[in-house]
Amino acid sequence: MSKITHHIPEEMLRAYAAGTLPQPFAVVIAAHVSLCDACRAAVETEAALGGALLSSMAPAAVSSGAKDRLFAALDSAPPPPPQQRGSGIFPAPVMEALKGQPPRWKMLGGGIRQQILSADAEGSLRLLYIPRGRAVPEHTHGGLELTLVLQGSFSDCEGRFGAGDVEVASDDVDHQPMAGDEGPCICLAATDAPLRFRAMIPRLLQPLFRI
Numbered sequence: 001m002s003k004i005t006h007h008i009p010e011e012m013l014r015a016y017a018a019g020t021l022p023q024p025f026a027v028v029i030a031a032h033v034s035l036c037d038a039c040r041a042a043v044e045t046e047a048a049l050g051g052a053l054l055s056s057m058a059p060a061a062v063s064s065g066a067k068d069r070l071f072a073a074l075d076s077a078p079p080p081p082p083q084q085r086g087s088g089i090f091p092a093p094v095m096e097a098l099k100g101q102p103p104r105w106k107m108l109g110g111g112i113r114q115q116i117l118s119a120d121a122e123g124s125l126r127l128l129y130i131p132r133g134r135a136v137p138e139h140t141h142g143g144l145e146l147t148l149v150l151q152g153s154f155s156d157c158e159g160r161f162g163a164g165d166v167e168v169a170s171d172d173v174d175h176q177p178m179a180g181d182e183g184p185c186i187c188l189a190a191t192d193a194p195l196r197f198r199a200m201i202p203r204l205l206q207p208l209f210r211i
């Protein structure tokens, strides 16, 4: 993996560690964190700080009966499901979203493909495949979009993003990501609101493809 230069903003890592982010964003961040030592360390620090804060707020004395019941409940809890392993370019959190299956791409035209992994009131999560040198239609967002590069690279007005990099684009960013020359770019993108495409044709296609 090339060197990661675009990371998750600190306040977003904090929200991730606290478990308060919409699910599509949480998956993108989990995938980045699985690839990035710096962000993983930051999340662990946040989680430790959050835990320390919680225990400082907990009542000082817990009755021994309550403690026994807690430990009994922990003992009888079912084991956590086996952790999904990463496969190829897909980190474990992406494999989990794919339910362990390879992507089932849908053609969007211009060689661009996508698979929607989830779409609901919280937002959407999808995989995008952009052929070498091709651009995704220009669009703005109704909210935030997080894009993690899994293979290849893309560039837009914000710079170049290689494997492992994350772009955080707010609704005032009007961008047209273009895949690099080294090969197809595959990325994982999460939004918390539908994208608004500017050109007429993509706008007509949007209800069909939900891009």
Ligand SMILES: [Zn+2]
Pocket (backbone or CB within 6 Å): 004, 006, 007, 008, 032, 036, 037, 038, 039, 040
């Ligand atoms: Zn990072």
